[in-house]
Amino acid sequence: MPPARVPERLPPLPWLPAAVLRALLPHAERDEVLDDLAGEYGDRAGRDGRWPASAWVWRQVLESVPSLLRRSWWRGWSGFEPQANRTRPGGPMLESWIMDVRYATRRLRSRPTYTLLAVLTLALGVGGTAAIYSIVRGLLVDPLPYRAEEQIAVFWSPFDWTEQEFLYLRSDFAGFSQVAAYRTGDLTLQLGDAPARLVPAIASSFELFDVLGTAPLLGRGFRDGDDRTGAEPVVVLSHGLWQELGGDASIVGQRLRLDGAERTVVGVMPRGFWFPDPTVRAWVPTPLLETNQSGNYAFVGRVAPGQRIEAMGPAISRLVARLDERYDYPAQWDKTKNTTLTPVREFLVGSLRPALLATLAAMGLILLIACANVATLMLGQVDSRASELAVRSALGADRRRLTQQLIAEALAVGLAAGAVGALLAAVAFRFLVAALPLGAWAETATLRWSVFFTAMAIAVAAALVIALAPVVSLWRGDLRGALTRARTSGIGGRGGSMESSLVVAEVALAVLMAAGAGLLIRSVAKLYDIDPGVNTTEVAVLDISTGGGLTAPQRRVLLKDLSREVGALPGVRSVAAAQRLPLRGGGDNWGIDVEGKPELETTTTAFRVVTPGYLEAMGMKLRSGRTPAESDGPNAERVVVINQALADKYFPGEDPIGRQLGTGFEGWERIVGVVGTAAEGKLTDDPTPARYMLYEQVPYVPEDNSLVIRVQPGRDPAAVLDAARRTVQRVAPSVAVQEATTMGRVFAKAVGPARQVMALLAILTTLALVLGAVGVYGVITHFVNRRKRDWSIRIALGQAPGHVIGQVVGRGARLIVAGIVVGLVAAVALARLIASLLYGVGTADPLSLAGATSALLAVGLLAAWIPGYRASRTDPALVLREQ
Amino acid sequence: MDEGPLGTFEEQVMLCVVRTGGDAYGMSVRRELERVTERDIAIGAVYATLDRLEAKGLVASSRAGTGGASRRVFSVTSDGARALAESRAMRDRLWRGVDVLRLLAGER
Numbered sequence: 001m002p003p004a005r006v007p008e009r010l011p012p013l014p015w016l017p018a019a020v021l022r023a024l025l026p027h028a029e030r031d032e033v034l035d036d037l038a039g040e041y042g043d044r045a046g047r048d049g050r051w052p053a054s055a056w057v058w059r060q061v062l063e064s065v066p067s068l069l070r071r072s073w074w075r076g077w078s079g080f081e082p083q084a085n086r087t088r089p090g091g092p093m094l095e096s097w098i099m100d101v102r103y104a105t106r107r108l109r110s111r112p113t114y115t116l117l118a119v120l121t122l123a124l125g126v127g128g129t130a131a132i133y134s135i136v137r138g139l140l141v142d143p144l145p146y147r148a149e150e151q152i153a154v155f156w157s158p159f160d161w162t163e164q165e166f167l168y169l170r171s172d173f174a175g176f177s178q179v180a181a182y183r184t185g186d187l188t189l190q191l192g193d194a195p196a197r198l199v200p201a202i203a204s205s206f207e208l209f210d211v212l213g214t215a216p217l218l219g220r221g222f223r224d225g226d227d228r229t230g231a232e233p234v235v236v237l238s239h240g241l242w243q244e245l246g247g248d249a250s251i252v253g254q255r256l257r258l259d260g261a262e263r264t265v266v267g268v269m270p271r272g273f274w275f276p277d278p279t280v281r282a283w284v285p286t287p288l289l290e291t292n293q294s295g296n297y298a299f300v301g302r303v304a305p306g307q308r309i310e311a312m313g314p315a316i317s318r319l320v321a322r323l324d325e326r327y328d329y330p331a332q333w334d335k336t337k338n339t340t341l342t343p344v345r346e347f348l349v350g351s352l353r354p355a356l357l358a359t360l361a362a363m364g365l366i367l368l369i370a371c372a373n374v375a376t377l378m379l380g381q382v383d384s385r386a387s388e389l390a391v392r393s394a395l396g397a398d399r400r401r402l403t404q405q406l407i408a409e410a411l412a413v414g415l416a417a418g419a420v421g422a423l424l425a426a427v428a429f430r431f432l433v434a435a436l437p438l439g440a441w442a443e444t445a446t447l448r449w450s451v452f453f454t455a456m457a458i459a460v461a462a463a464l465v466i467a468l469a470p471v472v473s474l475w476r477g478d479l480r481g482a483l484t485r486a487r488t489s490g491i492g493g494r495g496g497s498m499e500s501s502l503v504v505a506e507v508a509l510a511v512l513m514a515a516g517a518g519l520l521i522r523s524v525a526k527l528y529d530i531d532p533g534v535n536t537t538e539v540a541v542l543d544i545s546t547g548g549g550l551t552a553p554q555r556r557v558l559l560k561d562l563s564r565e566v567g568a569l570p571g572v573r574s575v576a577a578a579q580r581l582p583l584r585g586g587g588d589n590w591g592i593d594v595e596g597k598p599e600l601e602t603t604t605t606a607f608r609v610v611t612p613g614y615l616e617a618m619g620m621k622l623r624s625g626r627t628p629a630e631s632d633g634p635n636a637e638r639v640v641v642i643n644q645a646l647a648d649k650y651f652p653g654e655d656p657i658g659r660q661l662g663t664g665f666e667g668w669e670r671i672v673g674v675v676g677t678a679a680e681g682k683l684t685d686d687p688t689p690a691r692y693m694l695y696e697q698v699p700y701v702p703e704d705n706s707l708v709i710r711v712q713p714g715r716d717p718a719a720v721l722d723a724a725r726r727t728v729q730r731v732a733p734s735v736a737v738q739e740a741t742t743m744g745r746v747f748a749k750a751v752g753p754a755r756q757v758m759a760l761l762a763i764l765t766t767l768a769l770v771l772g773a774v775g776v777y778g779v780i781t782h783f784v785n786r787r788k789r790d791w792s793i794r795i796a797l798g799q800a801p802g803h804v805i806g807q808v809v810g811r812g813a814r815l816i817v818a819g820i821v822v823g824l825v826a827a828v829a830l831a832r833l834i835a836s837l838l839y840g841v842g843t844a845d846p847l848s849l850a851g852a853t854s855a856l857l858a859v860g861l862l863a864a865w866i867p868g869y870r871a872s873r874t875d876p877a878l879v880l881r882e883q
Numbered sequence: 884m885d886e887g888p889l890g891t892f893e894e895q896v897m898l899c900v901v902r903t904g905g906d907a908y909g910m911s912v913r914r915e916l917e918r919v920t921e922r923d924i925a926i927g928a929v930y931a932t933l934d935r936l937e938a939k940g941l942v943a944s945s946r947a948g949t950g951g952a953s954r955r956v957f958s959v960t961s962d963g964a965r966a967l968a969e970s971r972a973m974r975d976r977l978w979r980g981v982d983v984l985r986l987l988a989g990e991r
Contacts, residue, residue, distance in 0.1 A: 024927070029909075032954050033926065036910035064927020071931040082937050084944035084955040 013038045014054050017061035024068040026075075026091035028084070069094075077102060096401070100408035108412055114381065115413070118374045121771065122417035122462060125370030127424025128764075129363045130455035131432050134425070135445050136356045139349055139438070145273045146344065147213030151302050153309045153341035158298035159183065160335070163288045166205065166297060168326060175315025179301035180207035186704070187282060188545055188736040190257040191245075195729040198545055198736035199241065199258070200279045203286035209236070211302045212275055218242075219252035219267035226285035234285060235263040239271040241281040258284070260549025260734065276348055277440035300344065309341050316341065330603075354836045355437050355753045361833060362516065362764045365509045369771045371462050372502045372509075374413065375469040376775055379499050380782045382406070382470040389474070402474060407467045414463025415456075422455035435760050437753030473498055500815055503779045507819025507860060508826060510765075510772035511852050515827035516834060517765040518848030519841055520758035526840035527751045533678035534582050535619025535710070538573075539743040540717035541581065542566075542707040542724050545736045555701040558732055562707060563611060565731045566724045573710045576614035577695070579702045583743075583750040586681035586688065593662030594650050605646055606680040606690035607663065609698055615641065615675055617710040618743075623647075625657045625673030628694050638697045640669040645677040646689035661691065669693065683750040684839060704738070717742040754837045769859050777863040780812045784867045792876035801872035808871050812864025819860075820853050827852065889941075889970045895920065896932045897967055900942060900957045907957045908947075909933065933957055941966050 013034065021037070022030050037057065044053035072091060074080070076098025081089050090096070108115040146152055155161070166181040173179045185203030188196040202208075209221030216236065225231055235258060237251070245251060255262045263284065274280060276298075303309055320336045329335055342350075382389070389402055426447060433445045544562070546555050559577045567575040580588050590607035594600055615627045623644055632639045640661055647656045660668035680688040695701055709724055711717045721740040728735055748755060784791070791804055831843035841848070889897070899915040900907040913929045916922075936942040941963035947956045959967070 021927075025930075029930070029955060033909060033930070036908070037926065040910065040914075059923065060926055063923070063925035066927075067925065067931040068927040071927075071934055075934070078938065080934065080938045082934060082944045082955065084946050087946075 013041055014057055017057050021061050021064065021068075024065065024072065024092055026085060026089075026095075028088040073098060096404065097408065100401075100405045101412055103405065104409035104412040107409065111381075114377060115416075117774075118377050118413050119416045119420060121370045121373050121377075121774070122413065122459065122466075123420035123424055124767065124771075125363075125367035126417050126421030126455050126459045126462060128428055129360075129367045129458055130421060130425040130451050131428040132356075132360050132363045133454055133458075134429065134448065134451045135432060135436065135438075136360050138445050139352055139441055140356060144345055144348070145214060145270075146275070148302075149344055150309070151307075152211065152213075152344040153301060153303065153312075154344060154347040155179075155299035155301065155341065156339050157335050158347070160295040161297040161299055162295045163292035163297065164290055165323070165327070165335075166299065167288055167290055169319060169322065170205075172322075173301060174318050175304055175307055175312055176301040177304045178207045178211050179299055180211045181205045181288070181297040181299055182208055182276070183286075183296045183298065185284065185286065186545060186738065187258045187284070188260070188734070190260070190734065193733075195733045196736045198738045199282050201282040201284060202276065202280050203284050205288060206285050208275075208283065208300075211300055213302065214269065214273055216267035217270040218249055219265070221267055222283075222285045227288050229287040229289065231285070231287065233261060233263040234266040236267040236269060236283045237265060238269055238281040239273065242268045258282070274444070278443040279440040301341075309343055312341055349441065351753075352438060352441060354834060355757045358516070358757055358834045358837065359432070359436060359760055359764075361830075362513055362761055362768075365513050366764055366768055366771065367458070367462065369506050369509050369768055369775070371466050372506045373771055373775045373778070374462075375466045376499050376502050376778050376782075378406075378410065378413075378466060378470045379473060379502075380778065382473055383782070383786075399475060403471050406470050406474065407464070410463040410467035410470075411460065414459045414466070417462075418456040418459030421459055422452040425451045425455050432760070435756055437756040469498055469502065499779050499782065503775050503815045504819040504822065506772045506775040507816050507856055508823035510768040511820050511823025511856050512826045512830065513761070513765045513768045514852035514855050515824070515849055516831065517758065517761040518851045519831060519834065519838055519843070519845055520754055520761055522841045522845060522848055523837065523839045524751060524755050524758045527683060527754065530679070530683055532583055532683060532747060532750070533620060533676050534743060536743045536747045538711050538713060538715070538717055539618065540709040540711065540720050540724065541739075541741050541743060541746060542709065542721070542728065543704065543738040543741075544707060544728060545704050545738055546732075546734070549734070552699065552701040555703075555705075556695050558735070559611060559695060559701075559705060559707075561731055562728055562735070565727050566707060566709060569720060569723050569727065571712050571715050571720055572724075573712050574613055574617045575710070576611045576617040576708045577705050578608055578610040578614050578618075578708060579705050580608055581706050581708070581743075581746065582618070582678040582680050583683060583746050585750075586685070591664055592650075592691070595660035595662065595668055597650070600650070606688050608680070608690060608692045609695050609700070609702075610692050611695060614708060615692065617708045618678070619710075620678055621676040623674040623676060624655075625671070627673050627675070628692070632694055632697065634696045636697075638665070638667070638669040638693070639672045641673040641675055641692045642671055643675050643677045643680075643688075643690045643692075645687035646691060647674050648687075649689050663693070663698075665699065669697075679750070683747075683752075717744070752837075754839065757834075757837055769855060772856065773859045773863040776812055776816065776860045777866060779815070780808060780864045781867040781870075783811060784808055784871045787871075788874060788879050791871045791874045792879040795872075795874055796876035796880070804872040804874075805865065805868040808868030809861060809864045812868070813861060816857060816860035816864070820856055823856070824849055824853065888973065889966055892928070893932055893936060893941075894967065894970055896929060897936065897942065897959055897963055900933075900959055901967075905956070905958075908954045912957070936963070 018034060018037075022034065025033055037060065041053050041057050044056055072094045075091060076095040079099060143149060161181060163181070170179070182202050182204035185201050187199045187201045189199045190196045204222070204227075206222040206224055206226045209216070215221075217239065219236075221236060222234070226234055235256060237245070242251060245256075251265050252267065254265050256265060257263075269283075275283075303312060307315075316339050320339050324336045327335070392402065393399070429445075429447045429451060433442050436442075438445065546558060550558065563575040563577055566572065586606060588607055589604040592603060592605050610628070612628045612630050612632065615622070620643075625641075627641060628639055640663075642656060642661070650656070651659065656671045656674060659671050661671060662668050675692075677687045678690070679685065680690040707724070707728075709717065709720055711720055721742075725737050725740050728737055794804065795801070827849060828844045835843055895916060896912060899912045899919070902919075903911045903915050909926060909930050912933070913924050913926050916924045916929065933942060933944070937944055937957075939962075941960060942957050943960050944955050944957050946953045948954050
């Protein structure tokens with residue numbers, strides 16, 4: 001910058017305020033204002049001294065900033081240039097930017113179709129990406145509500161550990177600062193006379209909150225001794241449950257009736273805390289017994305300070321050695337094998353990752369396609385503006401300024417798209433939370449203002465990317481040449497190669513998405529093809545919890561009463577109960593002995609306790625023998641029904657009817673029937689051997705059971721759920737209904753996240769196809785328009801219309817095929833991303849790839865055919881006269 | 884263009900342009916304003932107001948001096964003079980019948 005003309009004897013102006021002022025003044029006035037200021041500064045310095053003079057300069061500048069900023073804004077907006085400054089116009093950057101944005105908005109307003117198309121296209125991509133990004137960030141990136149989560153890990157074989165093992169290892173968890181054992185232990189909560197309700201809860205050893213490192217909001221967590229037999233029963237509440245109970249701090253010390261017994265509230269966890277999933281609302285210490293060998297605990301530990309989870313090998317080896325010394329595990333449950341620690345984040349939310357990332361990737365692809373689309377639109381604009389830009393440049397506008405204008409236009413589109421996109425994001429957020437397989441985690445996904453800012457940031461970034469294409473084309477192009485060409489309206493020298501490559505990219509991205517969606521659709525179709533062996537259309541399910549306060553005989557009576565009462569409801573054909581339903585992931589495996597086959601290895605099979613009529617209600621088909629009957633009472637011979645898989649495994653080539661099995665109860669049970677194999681474990685498991693016995697004939701009746709309601713043929717099972725729920729509450733107010741659902745929904749859940757991701761991906765793929773088609777259409781239309789004169793001459797010379805269409809479509813086809821090839825290669829390379837969601841199809845499934853290819857070809861060729869048809873109808877006389 | 888009545892600061896700036904005679908540039912107008920109003924005035928506010936007044940056609944600016952030493956000097960246009968007269972006339976009308984001495988003496 002040129003030095004201010006300051007007389008030699010005067011001290012120069014302090015540099016910082018001078019620089020601020022210089023940056024805010026119009027070019028023509030800078031020097032004089034600074035000179036005048038320096039002059040007065042000098043006078044004041046001579047009169048009052050340096051410091052008061054400096055203070056005066058600072059005050060002058062700081063008080064000038066607001067009015068100067070306002071002036072820049074106003075000058076940019078109104079284009080005002082004072083008469084005296086005409087020879088040296090212009091001012092701060094801000095001014096020219098405002099001018100350009102204003103010019104851009106005016107231009108956009110005068111081309112509503114282009115603007116609307118660009119803004120909406122971009123807004124779709126931006127809104128969707130912002131919504132899904134917010135969800136992904138909330139679940140995969142935001143810290144978990146535990147202190148130093150990187151030190152917390154979950155042991156191998158989760159929910160297979162026993163209290164005995166925990167107590168044995170507890171004395172020396174070397175390498176860990178603390179380890180806690182926990183299992184799910186849902187509770188019924190009874191408040192006054194209201195019907196009992198279910199509180200999803202965790203039962204754990206006292207170390208739990210110390211391991212997680214989260215301090216309670218009120219009161220305390222657990223302390224040593226809380227998990228001993230005879231200790232005072234206590235409970236820690238979640239923030240949500242505390243709020244529902246009134247949100248009064250005096251709750252600490254009060255008693256709540258949980259599972260029919262009193263528990264003292266000792267603490268309330270802070271808002272936002274959850275473990276192990278957000279639906280859990282209470283934590284209780286559970287008395288640990290040396291003798292308890294039922295394996296349903298998971299171990300979660302915090303590694304000792306200075307240790308890292310990945311480097312725990314030696315400590316784990318010591319633990320395993322101690323286990324090996326004490327226990328002799330059967331091969332299938334050997335806890336000394338596959339001993340790994342899973343970081344807590346991986347354990348808790350790792351299963352969500354593939355679905356979330358696949359969706360985020362799909363959204364990102366849509367955003368890219370949208371960007372490419374808007375970029376081609378803008379390129380078309382630049383092309384049709386070629387003469388305007390050429391005139392401007394001839395009149396002295398430099399390329400920097402023309403670039404600035406293009407960027408301003410992209411930014412204007414981007415900001416508009418960001419605003420619309422934020423609205424879309426807010427709408428899409430709810431939709432996505434519901435559509436994604438988030439399960440319990442849906443609760444943690446809340447719409448925050450950050451979605452808006454994310455949308456804006458993405459939109460601006462996208463706008464800058466979009467501006468790149470026309471800017472590059474501007475810098476490469478020959479502006480002066482455009483002026484001559486514009487007059488003759490001849491075929492452009494450039495063949496629109498950048499437009500073409502953008503369309504190839506769009507088609508490639510769309511193929512990539514279509515291939516991904518195709519894989520998921522095929523997987524889900526295969527999953528639905530599996531026969532679960534039960535009726536999934538006419539069965540409603542009510543999961544009930546009787547609470548801990550009842551004895552086994554009382555529970556039997558209760559189940560009988562409930563079955564009878566619910567069975568009397570209109571539209572119900574029969575009602576039965578079971579302790580565990582098919583398609584819910586297995587569990588409850590009991591040891592089995594086969595009479596006369598002592599040589600069989602000790603092993604277990606799925607064991608189900610049911611009421612008579614359960615097998616019929618569930619729609620399991622009887623293969624031979626009979627199903628259990630009411631007459632099989634407590635004093636009659638114990639009977640068991642086995643499924644085909646069990647018969648095949650233990651009685652190959654024999655008739656199992658009449659043979660006897662042992663379960664560990666006194667004596668034997670006689671096999672009276674064989675039913676078809678139902679998916680008692682996971683849907684995709686191999687046929688699971690299972691056996692069914694009656695509540696009346698086993699000493700054990702669990703707290704949690706399911707009522708199975710078979711409706712009349714043709715009825716919707718969901719329709720009876722409400723009445724059934726009310727009946728349960730009327731007959732047994734102390735029973736809590738955990739879940740009311742249908743076997744159809746249980747089946748859908750068993751199909752798993754692939755189904756939901758598929759639905760989402762199918763929608764997004766449709767979007768991608770539409771956007772891709774719009775891109776092809778736009779580019780081919782532009783191609784056709786540029787060559788209008790060409791077509792006219794050809795048609796005038798007698799070329800058949802079909803030939804013209806052929807040429808145009810041929811050009812489109814070349815782009816589409818190029819895009820498809822690129823897309824297929826990318827699809828094969830990237831399919832691994834969704835591999836964990838796939839079932840029964842490889843990542844390079846030819847059918848999916850062929851489907852994606854043909855979809856793109858069909859849509860793309862149609863999009864190219866329309867402008868081709870239009871070209872073939874060109875009226876040569878009209879066009880040539882126009883020129 | 885009719886922009887309604889002059890703002891107080893606009894009027895003050897215009898009057899100071901007149902008062903500084905033929906040598907009305909940004910800093911001299913600012914100094915004059917400070918001298919008369921006995922308040923600190925920021926140079927930026929003076930320039931911004933002068934621009935606005937010029938856009939309204941109430942003052943005009945031109946270059947005095949040559950080359951790098953040239954200055955933007957201001958003068959009040961005939962429109963500006965009319966606006967000043969108008970402003971003053973309106974103020975006089977408003978003052979008519981107001982006995983400020985009685986008010987100052989605390990009477991109603």
